Structures are given as structure tokens and as C-alpha cells.
Amino acid sequence: MTSPTTGRTSPHPTRRALLGAGAALGASVPLIAARTLPAAAADQGSAHADRSARAALHFLQQVTDAYATKGPRLAQSYDDSRLGDIGFVYDNALTCMALLAAGDRARARAVGDALLLVQDRDPTGDGRLRQAYHVATFAKPGTAPVPGNEYGFTGTAVGDMAWTGLALAQLAHATGHAPYRRGLLRIARWIVDRARSTSGLGGFTFGETAGLEGHKSTEHNIDLYALFRLVARVTGEPSWLEHAEHARAFVRAVWNAEDGFFWTGSDDGATINKAAHQRPLDVQTWSWLSIGEQRHAGCLDWARTTLATTDTPLRTNSSLRGSYAVSGVGFSSGTLSTDVTVRVGGQEWNPKPDDGAVWFEGTAQLALALHRRNAPDDRARARILLEEIRSGQDRLGATQTFHQKRVTGGVVAASSPLDTGFGFDYSQDLHVGATSWYLFAAMRSNPFRF
Template identity: 50%
Template sequence: MTGSRGPGISRRALIGTGVGAGAALLTAGTGTAEAASGPSAPRRALSFLAAAMDAYPDHGTVRLAQSYTDQAGLFSTAFTYDNALVILANLASGTADGGTRATALGDALLYAQAHDPGYDDGRLRQAYNVGPYTFYDGSAQPDGFVRADGTANVGTQFGFTGTAVGDMAWAGIALGALAGRTGERRFLTGAVRIGEWIERNARTDEPLGGYTFGVNGANEKQPFSSTEHNTDLVGLFGRLARLTGGRVWRERRAWAKAFVERMWEPAGGFFYTGSNDGVTINKSPVPEDTQTWTRLALPSPAHARSLDWAAAHLAVLDTADRPNSTVAAGQSYAGVTFSSAGPVANEDAPIASGQPKPDRNGVWFEGTAHLALALRDRRAPGDEARARGLIASVERAQDLLGGGQTLGSVAVAERSGVVSASSPLDTGFGFGYYPYRHTGATAWYLLAVARANPLRA
């Protein structure tokens, strides 16, 4: 997943633990990113994505983008999910450079798929290293994305060796978007391999149906199922159905969609997080992305209230006078937190050893951006005004937060790139987000500005 909803580990769970048809396929709106918000803010966001991609120029031209600035403590880690978003944001930019960069990143994902150090079955790992560093235990990691033996440099130091369905789905969506944009067969082939891996390794016949998490680093299947993951698969399988014309992808999309719809709580107007065993629904905490991504993938009027639930129950306003806030005096940021656990988080203890205490009103900018995009997609009365307000908050964060940070030890240009959170926040799933510039948050901001819906083909 892009974030675990069960007892497993995910991309998110290790952050803050102390260590020609392409535009149509993206469901783009009427303007480019620059036209929607003025030239400076989106352009600066794109420049941050470029800097993250070019952080290690001496270590090969086949490369992925580093996910977080160095200060996050993850060194040169490049998460598969984040890089899929960077591809989609670059395509949505409508620029020649964006198209070139998206193609290069897509080819890097294909390289990882073809040069995995242990498997030749279409999988991608949770994350890769893209530059050299010395790990906390003193061990050296000398390579770029491509190791000296030609294999992809899997992120073993942090244990980012598993293969999660959500990460795979987003990579497949990005490759599918590239196939539609460029007409290049290799991208569609890679996306199909991802879809087939998911079908072989994650489909479940448990009562709730759908698809399970994927496999851990030891290649052991994980039994829990995520609403978010299955929503991602609605997007991936729908895209593959359109690109290939294959009926099998429509059937697989329906299987994932049925799981998502079983997670709907009609009394509250929101989607639950998923299931730990495929039998019982996991009802707490309730995350933001299962409300927004479901709207982007499944624009059902019956479920449109999920956005109102997120906007009402997860709304936060981070100001300097909040306990544990790290924003400067005179600043304020409005948006949403990660889940229903955020507003009631324990502010007296850090989320993980060595980390700062959380701020209950910390804004999760990635989620704030996809809520803005989902509101723009729904287009109910007042939605556009609400979306613009959220985007303005993200742009203010790009201007004022995350100063003095670096990528590959090189200073990041000021006012470029969006931090993942305004202040330390507790997700409720055993990990936190912190004020470090982040390619994923920046990419979602650009998608929101461009009105580019990546989950609906």
C-alpha cells in the first residue's frame, strides 16, 4: 500500500520510525498546471521533482527520484509509489521536459522489473537506493540505482524489500499512462506484467473477496486486504481493460470494486480501512485516502458523501500555538490529517523512539492535495471553492516550510517542493509524517492543480 491497513509493513510505516492519448487517460482538466495556479508555484514544484531525480549525477542515467529530502533520514531511498506519482505529475504538466522525465522514470521502473536481484516474475520492490550513503551502522552503500553487477539496487538497508499491491498498482497506472501518451509497447507490457503478478499473488476467495496485501521481503504472502489497495486496482485494471481491450481486466476490476463497496458504511457515509483476515472488517482508524481515492476511482453518487466525511471529520488547522506544532508564529495551514486517529493522538509521547511528539492538528499535505482533486472531480456546489482553499494552503506550505533541506547533500531551491506534513503527525497506524519535502506530496499537489485524475482511465 502505499500505507498498511493491517499488521504488515508498508512504504509509510518506515517513514518516521527513527531510521497522443495520455492527457485523456489522465482525465486532465482544461488547463495545464501553470495555467491553473499561476506560473510560479507549479513550476517550482516541478523543479523539485527534477532535483530529486537528478540528485546523483555521477551514478548513472538510469535513475529514480529520491523520495524525501536527506533530513528525513532515509538517505537515497526512492519509493516505487512516489516515483509512479512523479511520472503522472510530469505527464500532467503538459511540458516537453515533463514528458521526457516521465519516460525516463518509466524506463527505470522497467529496468527494475527486468533486473531484480532475486526474481523474474514482473514484481517491483517497495523501494530502491539511488545514490551512495553510509548507513547508521557504518556500512557503506556505494551504488546508484543500478548496482555494479547490473541488478536494481533494492532498499535492503531499511527492509524495503517486499512487494505491496498498492505500490505495484500505482507503478502499473503510471506505465499505462506512459503507454497511452507515447504509444510505446514496452510500457504496456510492463503494466500488464504488474497486473498479472497481482492476480497470481494477491487474489483471494475469502468472504470479503478482493486482493490481499502482496508479499513481504521473504516472499511470504500477507493475508490482510486494504480498501486503498483495491481502489488502486480499480484504477489499474480499468486502465488495462481500456488499453488492451481484454475482458479479463474488466472482470478483475469488478472483483476489486466489489471489495471496496463492501467497506462502505452507509450510516456514517465513509469507507472503512479494510480487513486483517478477509472475513472481518477493520473499523478503526478510518483513513483519509479511502474517502478520496474511492471518489477518484469510482464516481458513484451513492458514495459521494465520503468527501464530506473526510472534510468534516479529518479537518485540521495547524498554528504555532498548538501543542507540538513546529510552524512559525504568524503562520497557519488548513487541510486534513491522515486518519480519524490523528485528532485524538497522544501528544505527550513520540510516535517512535527518537522522534518529536505529534501535533494533533498537523496537516497531511499529500492527503490535502488529493482531497482537493477529488472535490474538483465531484463538482458539487461549493466544491471548487473548497478545493482552491486547500490548494492555497499547500502552496503556502511550499513557500514557507522545509527550508534549508538537501537532496544528495545539495541544497534544495527555496520555495520548491511540498513537505509531507506541516508538523509531526500521528497516522494512527504506528508511524508518523514530518515536515520534510516529499516527492509524493509535491506530485499530488501538481495533479490537483492540473485536475488530472490518475485513477480513472
Template identity: 45%
Template sequence: MTGRQDPALSRRTLIGAGLGVGAAVFAAAGVGAGSAHAVGGSAAGAGSGRGHAFLAAAMDAYPDHGGVRLAQSYSDQAGLFSTAFTYDNALAVLAHLAAGTADGRGRAVVLGDALLYAQAHDPAYDDGRLRQAYNVGPYVFFDGVPQPDGFVRADGTANVGTQFGFTGTAVGDMAWAGIALSALARRTGARRFLAGAVRIGEWIERNARTDEPLGGYKFGVDGAGAKLPFSSTEHNTDLVCLFGRLGRLTGERVWGERRARAEAFVKKMWEPGEGFFYTGTNDGVTVNRAPIPEDAQTWTHLALDSRSYSRSLDWAAAELAVLDRSDRPNSTVPAGQSYEGVTFSSASLLADEEAPIAEFQPRPDRNGVWFEGTAHLALALRDRGGRGDEVRARRLIASVERAQELLGGAQTVGGKALPERSGVVSASSPLDTGFGFGYYPYRHVGATAWYLLAVTRTNPLRG
């Protein structure tokens, strides 16, 4: 099993023109002091409340520029400043809606409208696409200075969307934005949200559909607009949900055919002998057999709702399980603490602990816990509801809640202190995904949103 794979196969790969920019900022994060055993996991109500407080802080850290704002994805210590990833903000919409409160609904609407604004005001395109990331404005720089044409680099060339050049368009990011907008359409009845989701679906159909032997939908386009040749299990799983929802909301049968195409690709990635899904394909012909990512195991269950494939949850829970302790090589967990969960992929378990994850980045901890994945594994187990699933899910959620209590202390968003013990860090220690990038102990909108979805038993990938 190889330790590296073409990075473009992950939704989280930096596909913009500025690939690798900002790598130097990912130093090991500071973490809070204290003993995990002294906390023992917060009560779900308190942990949920602190999670929502973090999402609100990430959304409110900057001036409100005409009512258009997104949430900053990571705490300032990550060094990405006001970068708001589309995927993270889509998850925030879903977590706010899951709260079932007037404030949550209001915040979800504001974020949904910001995604629609970005879709309608791209200075280079008017075809329904969304970029991988924006500034929180979304076309306002982190210091509040308007940037209607995107950030301009030192050489004078436009770097549309955000200061680090996350300017490409990935099908997975687009699908999650469409899922969030369709949820808003169903909850509010506002036609603008359904119209935005339909534009996303049509862009994917026009730009990513493929007739290659394995079928399905391709990865997307890079920052220059060039189509990427890869196809991802995870992306096509997202489309099973998005296309299914669009079919139900519009009544148009064509979305059912598109859903079936995406689902057929996902099922071709199934390994029946061992009970897991492969990551995808580079060329549309050959299945990539390594590394095996965690989210391809959990999201498939959440989207397909099929007992025939639910063994993937058992594979992920067993084969990607990790326990991060303070005495581990390269662990940044404070003395006396430990966290259990899952890692990002099979390659994460084989990472070279003597080498930096990437240039200017720290060395990885093979047992670093990926809290985002740990949360959606917990949700998937709860959704499946088999013997022992709820017990396993509660253990995973308790670990995430201890992380919210004890990791990522003294971190800020927009220079402002975060509410105490709020927000879940993306990883317990520096973690090498095996796809060309890492996760680190910075408070993260995406990880926090998945935790909130797990606590409320909200499956975002089903109708």
C-alpha cells in the first residue's frame, strides 16, 4: 500500500492557482492544558451549545459588508486569515438548520445568501460555479478592504476568490453547497435557494459528466479553468444526494438519471472481499487501490442507505482506528491526555514520522485523530443502528467533546478571542492524509459542524 497518492483525488486538495501557498503557516498548534480524564466528556447539551457558539464567532468576526458574509474556516493560528472554504460553509448551513432555532435558521439563510452572492458575482464566470474558497466578504479582504475583483497578487495578476488562490472548482465542494442550498429551499420555501442549487447541478452535468468506462462525474476544474481528469468516490457520493434532492424538489426526472449515474460509479468502487470503497480513478479506466480514505466509507452509507454496503463502517472503525497520546512521536496532545477516533486514510497510518508533512510543515503523528471523520463515523453508526453501534458512536462523540474542551485553547478568529472551550480542532496532532496535505490542531468550522450533525442525528446526505 503506497503512502502517497495523486493529491487531486481529495476534495480538500488545494486545486487553485496558488497550490501550496501558505504551507509555511501550518506549524504545530498550541493546545490547552488540562487532563482529559478530569472532564470525561461534556454533556451533549453543553458541548452542542459551545459548538454553535464557535460557528457564530467564525461568522461574526468581521464587519458585516452589506449583509454578505461567510464564516472563516479555521482559527487565525492556521495562518489562512479570512479564508472561507465553500465546503465548510455548506456544512455550517446544515448544522445551523439542525439546531432547530430561530437564530440557527437566520444564520443559515445569511450563509446561503452569501454563497448565492459568490455564485452571481464571480468576476470571471457567470455559469453557476463556486470556487473552492472565498474571503469572508466573500469579495472583501480580511482587513475589510473591498476586493470586487478578487485578491490581486504582487505581480498584478488577479487571484480570484481568496488570498491563497483556492480558485478552482471541485465537484465535491459544489455538491455540498448545492445540498445546503436545497436544504434551505426545503426549509424556507425560498425559490432563490433552489435556483442556486439547480445552477450548481447543471454546471456539474455540463463540466464533469464523463462517458469513460467507469462513468460517473469527474473532479472539476483548476484555477485556470482546465478540466481535471480524476474521478472521486466521495464526489460521486455527494452527487447521489444532490441529484436526488433536485429531482424531488423540481419534479424533473432527468435528475434521477444523473443520480443513477453517480451511484453506479460509487458502487463500482466497492471491494466486496474486504468491505470498503476505493478512492476513485485517475483515468476513468483503472480503479485506484490505495490509499483508502475514511470519508468514502462513511458518506457512502449516509447517502446510499444500503445494508449491502454498510460493512464499510466496520472497516473504517477497525482499520483506521487510532489512539493519540501525549507520548506518541510528534504528538501535540498535552501530557496526560489521550483521544480516540479514526484517521484520514490508510496512508495516514504509514506516514513517515521523520519527515515533514510538506515543506515548512511539522512532522506527522501516525495516531493523530481526524475529528471531522470521527464525527461523521459516529453519525453513520447512529444512522445504521446495528448492535453496538450506538455505544461506539457515543465513545467517538465523547472523544470529540473532550477535544472541544481541551484542545485549541487561546485561539482566535479575526483577532478576537473565541468563546471558551468552543469549536472542535480538525486533528488532535499534525496528521498526514496521504493525499498531499495535512490536518492540524486548529479549531475548524467543518469539524465542529460534523460534530453538531452527529449529536443531533442529522444525516445531511439523505433526503
């Protein structure tokens, strides 16, 4: 999940710049169109669950329309206080797929068209997208989309490209619109041409982000397994499946069989990064949603137990107040072992973290993965996690704005300042990425699959 630090001048401000260093979306997917009831909410017999899912969808719609209501447009990733009008392509790919899964095809296509636009107008002309763009530039006719240059968001990471490709694949599958297929193929070819590796651990390298070109991310290779399989489906060309298998071989190579989880990746492309504070949640959840190999199913148990956390108002640096407490999971092992006396990444603009903060985006990912695994008690555990997210949706971020407009129904990134263990933080800011993952989980919709 791409996420900025609180600071506005960090040279390496996002997770995607650091992780290596350290039709519809499927027959089982319930839609939330204007008047339909999400099956997940119906199964729970909960009117609150239904209202909550509708509110999350409405939040994504409001943010998508915050700067313009017509034409191609991106969603601002966080509320106004964090990074202003910056929209990360990862967050927008999620928003696009969540809107599409929920039945709002018009807005999904508006975001997808904006992703095609920034791809087409990149000065390299080679099919890449940058990490993030200024959303406001889309509201000005004749103005070229502007990357987040002042924040250093100009690199191109394979993970961001893969998620954009997943969104375009879903749009191509649902609409049959040829430009989505062309944009998807440009992304897939860019990744193969520039990031495929046959040395060290194999797999695919990080991309073209300064200082990280040779790194390899487990998360990215998980993304690519799903992407290339969808490319093969959309194009009818089975040769893409070989690239999917190449990515999966890397993921298998970084499996920790002794402890039952996946390592985060490799700093040099050949040696596994086994840093104690960099054992992340999402490579566990995404591995199940993307690849789903039964022999690795225990990684979800490692995630739900080892990274479990509860944030209360009495914790050091907690942002919670009164009698409200919330449970879920942290971002990584680094979240739970952070030094609460030191600012995240050692940067003066970052907050001091709470080592019990809940990462709502990851909590939603875990809920979805558990539900789809469906081992004994998995669905009960998933329901509990979703209720915890809904409690945060009801209580946190209520006064925050996007483009000076108050929006409702969103999910904040974290319950309190959260040290990821990778040199950046999440905070109690409304986030389209966290809200999209919650909506996926509420609808039981897997963005890695048709």
C-alpha cells in the first residue's frame, strides 16, 4: 500500500519506495448498486453492516467527484491535511476496482480513463505511470497531469504499475473497451522489459525508483502473478502465464517454512531480507488472495496472531480519546516493536508512533483473506475484524475534508500514528485505500481475480 509520511520533503516517503529494502469482478461478488443489499451484510443480518458498506461506497464517490464531476479524474488519497491534492496511482487503482465491484461503472471508468491519460502523457512515452499525481490538475481543461514532484513521487515502481494494470484489466473485462486493454498491455510489456530478472532469487525487480532499482519485493511479485494471469485472460495469449509463474517462483523462494510466513523481499535481489522489524502483513494476505496455495495457508494464522493489536486511549502516543478502543492488526512486526520515544524514520516532521496502533487497511485485507480461506472459525474472525473497522468508520475522521469539502463514510488509515517498520508512518487520516479495501472485504470481492 503506497502511503506518504507526514512530512512533505522526505526523499523516500512511501512504502513502495522502501518495501524491497527492508462485466463484474466474479460471480461470487455481491454488488452495492443504488438499492441492492451487500450479501456480506445480509449474511450477518446487520442493518449496520449494510449502512456501513453503502457509506464507504458513498465516500469513494464523494472523493472521486471532489475536484470535478465529469471527465477523467483521480481521487485524492488522503484528507486535505496530509498531502493536499496528491493521488497515488495505487490508491486510485483500488478506488477504480472498488467502484466497479460496487456497480458504479461510470466513476470507475472516469478513474480508469485518468490512469490511461497519465500513461499516455508521460514524457517517456514508454507506457509507465508515476507514483502519484496532483488531482487538481485534472479539473483544469488543457492542463497536463502533474506528478507529485515536490514530494519525490516521480519514480515508477513495479507494484504501482501492477495495481494500475489490475484495474485496467478489470475494466477491460467488464466493459470490453479496447483502450483499457491497450493500456494494460503497455504496462505488462514495460514490466517484462525493464524488471524481469534471471539472477539471484529471480522474479521481478523493483522498477525505476532511485536507489531501489535492484531490490525485489515479495508484494510486487505477488501482484504480478495475478496481473499476468489476467493479461492472459484478457488477451487470450497464454504466453503471459509464463511470466506469472516466474513471479510465483520468487514468492515461493521467500517462504519461511519454519515460522509460516513470507519474508518481505530482497535488498540486493539475491539475499532475503530477514530484518526482525520488517515482516509485513500484506504479503501474507495478498499471497492468499492472489496465489492461494494451500501449503502457505498458515501465513494468515501468523498474520492474525503475531500482528494482532489493540489501541486504547491510555497507550503512549495513542490518538484515541475517552472510552473508545479498537482492535485489528499492525502493518508489520515493526509496528508492534517500535520505539515510542522516537519519531518515525527519525524525521522531525513525523509523529511519535503508538506501538499498538491498528492498520485498518491491513485489517480489511485480513478479513477478506480469512473469509475466502474459510477454515474453521475464519468467517467468524472475519466478521469480528469487519466490526472493528466499522467502529473506526463511525468514530474517526468525521471532521476531515477533501478539497475543503467534508465527506462522510470513509475509513482512516490507522487508529493512531503507526510506524510501519519501513521508515514511514500512517496516521488517523481518511484514506481511499483503506476504504476501498474495507469495501472489498464487505462485498467479499477479490481485486486480484475476475
